[in-house]
Amino acid sequence: MRLSPAITELMRALRTLPGVGPKSAQRMAFQILERQRDAGLQLAQALSEAIERVGHCSVCRTLTESEICELCANEGRRQAGLLCIVETPADVLAIEQTGQYQGCYFVLMGHLSPLDGIGPEDIGLDKLAERLANESVAEIILATNPTIEGEATAHYIAELARQHSIQTSRIAHGVPVGGELEYVDQATLGHAFSGRKRIDFDAF
Amino acid sequence: MRLSPAITELMRALRTLPGVGPKSAQRMAFQILERQRDAGLQLAQALSEAIERVGHCSVCRTLTESEICELCANEGRRQAGLLCIVETPADVLAIEQTGQYQGCYFVLMGHLSPLDGIGPEDIGLDKLAERLANESVAEIILATNPTIEGEATAHYIAELARQHSIQTSRIAHGVPVGGELEYVDQATLGHAFSGRKRIDFDAF
Incomplete structure (x- = not known):
C-alpha cells in the first residue's frame, strides 16, 4: 500500500532528524496530521526562521x-582572561550548566580530521590564532572530546598556544562521579590512575 | 545561559513531536543548524505541504x-464486501503489511470516550451507519485496539451492524507469535484460553 505522496515525503523528511527511524517518523507524521496541525505549522515556521536567522558568533x-553571542558580549567574562576550547555549541551548554566556569569560549564546530579533509582553517584555528595574538588570554582550557580526533585537535591547539606563550590546560579525564569502577572502561581507568592527585592532609 | 530566541523556539517546537524530550530536541536543533540546513528546510516545507494538502478520505x-484514498478507489477491494474497522491510519498500514486482508477499511480516527466528550459522531459512526445502509457489506471485522475504549467502541459498532443485519467479527486476541507464555500478561493469557481452537485431526 502506498501512502499519499505528501505523507511519504513528510516521513522521509522526519527521518533526517537524529535518532528518528522509519517507525518513529511514521508516528510523528500521523500524530501531527491527526491531532497537532497547529504545532506542526509552528515547527515548520520555527525551522525556517532558525535556519534563516541563526549564524555564527563573530568572536567564538x-x-x-546576533553578531556577537551573549557570552562573548559579557564584559566580566572577557576580563577573566580564560578561553575554553570546545567542539560544539552543545558542549558550551553542558559546561555552562555546571556553573563552575566564568570565562569565554571558542567553539571549533568540529575537530581536526585530515581523512575527511577537515583542516585547521575549517575549525577556525586561523581565527583563534588571531585572537591569541590580539587579546590578552591568561589560560586556554582544552575541552575537546576525549576521542582520537579530539585529542589530536587539543594537541594542535596546545602547540598554537605555546607559540603565543599562553598557559594551557586539558580538562581532567577519569572515573565519572557516581560511576562504579567495575563498569569503567580500561582507557578511562588508565587516565584515572595516571592523573591521580596526592591527598594533602594539611588541607583537611 | 540563554540560547538565542530562534534556537530556543526551535527546541520548543521539536519537543511537540512524540518521543522527543529536551535533550533530543537540543540534539536535533543543533544538528540541523550545524550540518543539515538543507534537510531542515525540506522538513519545514514537507510539514507545511502535508498539513495543507492532507485531508480525510470521503469514504473511509x-x-x-485525494478525495478518495487509494484503497477505497480499488474496485476489487470494494467488491470483496469486507469492511475492517480500525482506530487510526497507522492501523491500516499495519494490517496492509500482513498482506492477508483484501477488503476495505473504515478509520474511526479515535475511539469512543464519553469522559473526553468523544461520542459516536466524532468518530464518524453516523457516516458508517450511512454506508452500512447503502452499500452491500457482507462482513464487518472489528480491529479496534484491545483497550477498554477500543472494546467499548467495538461493542457499539457490533450493535450498529446488528441493526443492519450484517455479520460481524472481532480479530483474535491471544499470545503473540514468538512470545513466551511466561512473559504474557494475565488478560492476554485469559483471552488465549477462552478463545482456544479445537485441533481438527482430519485437517492434518
Whole structure:
C-alpha cells in the first residue's frame, strides 16, 4: 500500500532528524496530521526562521542570531582572561550548566580530521590564532572530546598556544562521579590512575 | 545561559513531536543548524505541504491527499464486501503489511470516550451507519485496539451492524507469535484460553 505522496515525503523528511527511524517518523507524521496541525505549522515556521536567522558568533563561532553571542558580549567574562576550547555549541551548554566556569569560549564546530579533509582553517584555528595574538588570554582550557580526533585537535591547539606563550590546560579525564569502577572502561581507568592527585592532609 | 530566541523556539517546537524530550530536541536543533540546513528546510516545507494538502478520505476517513484514498478507489477491494474497522491510519498500514486482508477499511480516527466528550459522531459512526445502509457489506471485522475504549467502541459498532443485519467479527486476541507464555500478561493469557481452537485431526 502506498501512502499519499505528501505523507511519504513528510516521513522521509522526519527521518533526517537524529535518532528518528522509519517507525518513529511514521508516528510523528500521523500524530501531527491527526491531532497537532497547529504545532506542526509552528515547527515548520520555527525551522525556517532558525535556519534563516541563526549564524555564527563573530568572536567564538557558536550558533547565535546576533553578531556577537551573549557570552562573548559579557564584559566580566572577557576580563577573566580564560578561553575554553570546545567542539560544539552543545558542549558550551553542558559546561555552562555546571556553573563552575566564568570565562569565554571558542567553539571549533568540529575537530581536526585530515581523512575527511577537515583542516585547521575549517575549525577556525586561523581565527583563534588571531585572537591569541590580539587579546590578552591568561589560560586556554582544552575541552575537546576525549576521542582520537579530539585529542589530536587539543594537541594542535596546545602547540598554537605555546607559540603565543599562553598557559594551557586539558580538562581532567577519569572515573565519572557516581560511576562504579567495575563498569569503567580500561582507557578511562588508565587516565584515572595516571592523573591521580596526592591527598594533602594539611588541607583537611 | 540563554540560547538565542530562534534556537530556543526551535527546541520548543521539536519537543511537540512524540518521543522527543529536551535533550533530543537540543540534539536535533543543533544538528540541523550545524550540518543539515538543507534537510531542515525540506522538513519545514514537507510539514507545511502535508498539513495543507492532507485531508480525510470521503469514504473511509483515513488521511489522504485525494478525495478518495487509494484503497477505497480499488474496485476489487470494494467488491470483496469486507469492511475492517480500525482506530487510526497507522492501523491500516499495519494490517496492509500482513498482506492477508483484501477488503476495505473504515478509520474511526479515535475511539469512543464519553469522559473526553468523544461520542459516536466524532468518530464518524453516523457516516458508517450511512454506508452500512447503502452499500452491500457482507462482513464487518472489528480491529479496534484491545483497550477498554477500543472494546467499548467495538461493542457499539457490533450493535450498529446488528441493526443492519450484517455479520460481524472481532480479530483474535491471544499470545503473540514468538512470545513466551511466561512473559504474557494475565488478560492476554485469559483471552488465549477462552478463545482456544479445537485441533481438527482430519485437517492434518
